[in-house]
Amino acid sequence: MHIRGLGYVVLDVADVGAWGAYLRRFGAMVVEQDDRLRMRIDERPFRVEARATDGAEGLVAAGWELADAAALDVAADELAAAGHSVEVATRDECADRRVGGLIRTADPAGFGLELFHGPILDHEPLVSPTGSSGFVTGDQGMGHIVLGAPEHGDCVAFYVDVLGFRVSDVWRPDGSDVVFLHCNSRHHSVALAPASGRSLYHFMLEARTLDDVGYALDRQIDAGTTIMAGLGKHTNDHMVSFYSRTPSGFEVEFGCGGRQIDDATWTVTEITKPSFWGHRPPPG
Numbered sequence: 001m002h003i004r005g006l007g008y009v010v011l012d013v014a015d016v017g018a019w020g021a022y023l024r025r026f027g028a029m030v031v032e033q034d035d036r037l038r039m040r041i042d043e044r045p046f047r048v049e050a051r052a053t054d055g056a057e058g059l060v061a062a063g064w065e066l067a068d069a070a071a072l073d074v075a076a077d078e079l080a081a082a083g084h085s086v087e088v089a090t091r092d093e094c095a096d097r098r099v100g101g102l103i104r105t106a107d108p109a110g111f112g113l114e115l116f117h118g119p120i121l122d123h124e125p126l127v128s129p130t131g132s133s134g135f136v137t138g139d140q141g142m143g144h145i146v147l148g149a150p151e152h153g154d155c156v157a158f159y160v161d162v163l164g165f166r167v168s169d170v171w172r173p174d175g176s177d178v179v180f181l182h183c184n185s186r187h188h189s190v191a192l193a194p195a196s197g198r199s200l201y202h203f204m205l206e207a208r209t210l211d212d213v214g215y216a217l218d219r220q221i222d223a224g225t226t227i228m229a230g231l232g233k234h235t236n237d238h239m240v241s242f243y244s245r246t247p248s249g250f251e252v253e254f255g256c257g258g259r260q261i262d263d264a265t266w267t268v269t270e271i272t273k274p275s276f277w278g279h280r281p282p283p284g
């Protein structure tokens with residue numbers, strides 16, 4: 001199958017209001033309704049949905065985009081042939097997700113995946129609450145997610161062999177493989193790390209300019225958000241970014257300047273440190 005990109009993420013969170021304030025500090029447009037919020041950063045109806053929960057917080061599902069209905073049918077057939085569950089969303093569920101069609105499955109770690117086609121666009125102008133100059137999405141998708149799981153080898157095989165991701169590069173801290181995977185020109189749309197438990201480490205949003213990143217960093221600091229890693233530049237995707245702690249405890253990476261991959265010329269490499277400079281923990 002040919003996944004086009006990361007469409008959206010769905011999260012379970014304890015404090016929807018705190019999430020709204022947190023996401024607005026990146027310049028995103030946030031609409032809160034009932035016990036959930038949706039974040040817009042482009043013409044898509046949402047890129048993040050955060051739903052209120054009394055239980056565990058974290059990733060409910062990643063929404064992966066396919067070109068059209070025929071591509072989604074092929075994906076469903078390939079998932080079933082590989083022995084994975086496929087649940088077809090109802091018409092009402094598709095309407096709620098604002099897509100033309102959607103199937104659900106799970107990766108070997110149990111992370112939910114929603115494969116969809118036909119996103120229904122929101123043509124109302126994006127109004128950034130902070131005057132952000134905008135976000136890098138389009139054919140690179142919403143950004144990336146980094147997942148940790150004990151079933152690491154099975155997960156890498158699933159994303160590559162079943163979902164069709166290509167390896168961008170690997171990092172081997174302490175002998176363990178962190179694998180960065182792409183499905184479009186974004187350097188990685190997902191990265192997979194071995195871990196003792198299943199967790200979403202962070203999701204990444206890419207701003208158009210360094211100023212957008214710097215202003216957001218100041219706003220998060222001023223609001224008392226914990227900065228988990230200060231400004232730095234990654235060795236693989238060249239993203240200049242910082243990491244802050246979300247109201248749910250995991251992190252958001254917010255950056256700019258990510259480089260893109262051309263599969264015709266890309267060589268898979270092993271990186272030996274994650275950052276050229278920076279990404280230092282806060283002092284003290």
Ligand SMILES: [Fe+2]
Pocket residue numbers: 144146202204253
């Ligand atoms: Fe990242």
